[in-house]
Amino acid sequence: MGQSDLDVLLDMGFDKARAELAVKKSGGLQGALEWLEKTQDKPLEDLQNEAKEDELEAAGPTISSVEGEVAKSLVCNECGKKFRNHAAAEFHASKTEHTDFSESTEEIAPLTEEEKKARLEEMRQKLKEKRANQAILDKEDAKRNEQIRLKSTRETQDAKEELKRKEQLKEAAAKRQEKLADQEAKKAIKAKIEADKRERQRKAEEAKAAREGRAVQAAAPVAATPAPPQRTVSHNEARLRLQLPSGNVQKTFPADTTLFEVAQALESEGTHVKTFTMTFPRKVFEASGIDSGKTLREAGLVPSGVLIVQ
Numbered sequence: 001m002g003q004s005d006l007d008v009l010l011d012m013g014f015d016k017a018r019a020e021l022a023v024k025k026s027g028g029l030q031g032a033l034e035w036l037e038k039t040q041d042k043p044l045e046d047l048q049n050e051a052k053e054d055e056l057e058a059a060g061p062t063i064s065s066v067e068g069e070v071a072k073s074l075v076c077n078e079c080g081k082k083f084r085n086h087a088a089a090e091f092h093a094s095k096t097e098h099t100d101f102s103e104s105t106e107e108i109a110p111l112t113e114e115e116k117k118a119r120l121e122e123m124r125q126k127l128k129e130k131r132a133n134q135a136i137l138d139k140e141d142a143k144r145n146e147q148i149r150l151k152s153t154r155e156t157q158d159a160k161e162e163l164k165r166k167e168q169l170k171e172a173a174a175k176r177q178e179k180l181a182d183q184e185a186k187k188a189i190k191a192k193i194e195a196d197k198r199e200r201q202r203k204a205e206e207a208k209a210a211r212e213g214r215a216v217q218a219a220a221p222v223a224a225t226p227a228p229p230q231r232t233v234s235h236n237e238a239r240l241r242l243q244l245p246s247g248n249v250q251k252t253f254p255a256d257t258t259l260f261e262v263a264q265a266l267e268s269e270g271t272h273v274k275t276f277t278m279t280f281p282r283k284v285f286e287a288s289g290i291d292s293g294k295t296l297r298e299a300g301l302v303p304s305g306v307l308i309v310q
Helices: 005-011 016-026 029-038 044-056 086-096 113-212 259-268
Strands: 062-064 073-076 100-104 237-244 247-254 275-279 282-286 304-309
Touching: 005 016, 005 029, 016 029, 016 044, 016 086, 029 086, 029 113, 073 086, 113 259, 237 259, 247 259, 259 275
Parallel strands: 062 100, 237 304
Antiparallel strands: 073 100, 237 247, 275 282, 275 304
């Protein structure tokens, strides 16, 4: 016993409810497959509701009867296509909107098993091709979406890198400006110290000349003399014990040496100086601030003293 159209559709993997609707709507295997392909994207509930509405409709395609003879098929008078039953004719009418049908005494031979298999294989190939084409479209959509995502990621990364580069340039410019300002401040402090030294020297010369009752003369340059093997401590010198981060050292400077010059001497040896701190009485001197112009004598470090270097 051959399989029914419904059994064939079920063997192909179609849902039973959809397959039953397809057979009912089309009246044949080929029409059922076409109907299933046409309505594959519609929800089953909508298809069932449409089927109920179709059953309630009184109007249908106009079919002319054959008088005195038994009708064995139906013919579409608009296109000439023949159908085995009313269901197939109604399916044709729904697809083509043809409405002129008539009964015919010509019997349509049923499909043989070979014809059914061939038709079934043809429909399977169509479904396979359609699914393959859909898979290609889905793959292309996924590829486009990935390209869009990668482009967005690259643009975001480029924007972050550009922002980082601008921040680095801004930071470098700020550091250069800070360094230039620091150099200018040191130059100004050094110039002020030199001016103060010259002014103190001038006043000392004037005071000495006044005591001796003579006019002030320009001091002749004094030739440098070699340092003695050992320096003697006098009130014209300051012997300092400097507590550095690396350890304690002792150094002797002229009493008129400024704190700025002491800081410069230490920095030339690799020690960075921010402040000098006296332990007793406790005082803190800024190495590059207003205190840097003070001499060791003015700071109370003559003939000796202790400074904590930070």
